[in-house]
Amino acid sequence: MIFRYRDYHKVDNEWVKVFEDGYFKLSSITVNKPASTVINVTSGEGLLFVLKGLVKVNEVSMGNFDVAYIPKGSSIRIELNPGTLAYLAESWADNTRGFYVKKRExxxxxxxxxxxxxxxxxxxxxxxxxxxxxxxxxxxxxxxxxxxxxxxxxxxxxxxxxxxxxxxxxxxxxxxxxxxxxxxxxxxxxxxxxxxxxxxxxxxxxxxxxxxxxxxxxxxxxxxxxxxxxxxxxxxxxxxxxxxxx
The missing domain is CATH 2.60.120.10 (Jelly Rolls)
Incomplete structure (x- = not known):
């Protein structure tokens, strides 16, 4: 099943759903001006990853291809620089783990x-x-x-x-x-x-x-x-x- 960028990228500076398939969900955000957004991951765990641009999550700076693990029950604020394209994947989780960032480098x-x-x-x-x-x-x-x-x-x-x-x-x-x-x-x-x-x-x-x-x-x-x-x-x-x- 394919989801074209031109189809799911409807607006800038807002999270949009790419797909939701059972417990597996993917969302995306493209920003053209400085933006701040809150992510709530309540019933499962999340992965935030950046394909281009710069973001700051929990005061940790993330660039191209860096990944943040967002634990179950988290509410975190993200600061996004202009030109950023980021994704949030969500899935089930039974455990509450710690937040961490993996740097591609x-x-x-x-x-x-x-x-x-x-x-x-x-x-x-x-x-x-x-x-x-x-x-x-x-x-x-x-x-x-x-x-x-x-x-x-x-x-x-x-x-x-x-x-x-x-x-x-x-x-x-x-x-x-x-x-x-x-x-x-x-x-x-x-x-x-x-x-x-x-x-x-x-x-x-x-x-x-x-x-x-x-x-x-x-x-x-x-x-x-x-x-x-x-x-x-x-x-x-x-x-x-x-x-x-x-």
Whole structure:
């Protein structure tokens, strides 16, 4: 399921809903003047991440690709600089944890795969980080390369891809399951929600495919384990942030 930036970006300086799918929700804000907003995360946990611009949360400054974990029951004020585009993901939580910020510059990327499916992966919220539901990171491919490859699936663990750094080129996102085969042309800040199926993507020959990925795992399934398509299970991967199955 795709949500086009041009469709969900209706107004500036206000939070707008991108999607709400069961317990998994994603909102976005674009600001063109200094703005202040309050986020209330009452029934679950939240992730605030910045794809461009500068914000300040709980007196902590955040820039491009930084991520803040917002605990259950929190009400926090955010100061946003002009030109900022930020997202808030929300999911279930049973526990009340502490607020923390992960800086992208402090996360060492894993270079995964080989050409033509080589990419750098920054795991911002991994299995070892405090969270009940969320796993989150960034994938940045090489020009013309595939990512999310070899094709893998984790049915039952919904995931959102939020694309960036593609325009003026394009990329193609595929979702392949037993009952349907879908393909979307994606551009900057388009969002694809993946409920099930294999989900590889590929860039055109003049650009990369880059995206934030957010997994909202159900209870008892907060792992980066995946099932690889059997036809592609023997492909060399080198390093990987995933737990690869067959």
């Amino acid at each position: 402090a996360v060492k990327p894993v270079t995964s795969g080989i050409p033509p499916y080589e990419r750098n992966v920054y795991t911002m919220i991994g299995e070892g980080d405090p969270a009940d539901s969320f796993l989150m990171g960034y994938t940045e491919g090489s020009i013309g390369n595939w990512t999310s490859y070899p094709p893998h699936r984790h049915d039952g663990k919904p995931e959102a891809y939020i694309f960036y750094g593609i325009d003026p080129g394009f990329a193609a996102q595929f979702i392949l399951s037993d009952d349907e085969e879908l393909a979307y042309v994606v551009h900057d800040f388009d969002v694809v929600l993946i409920r099930k199926g294999y989900h590889p993507n590929v860039a055109s020959t003049i650009n990369r495919v880059n995206y934030a990925w957010v997994i909202a795992a159900p209870r008892g399934q907060r792992t980066l384990s995946v099932n690889v398509h059997p036809l592609y299970s023997g492909l060399p991967m080198g390093q990987t942030h995933l737990r690869m199955g067959k």
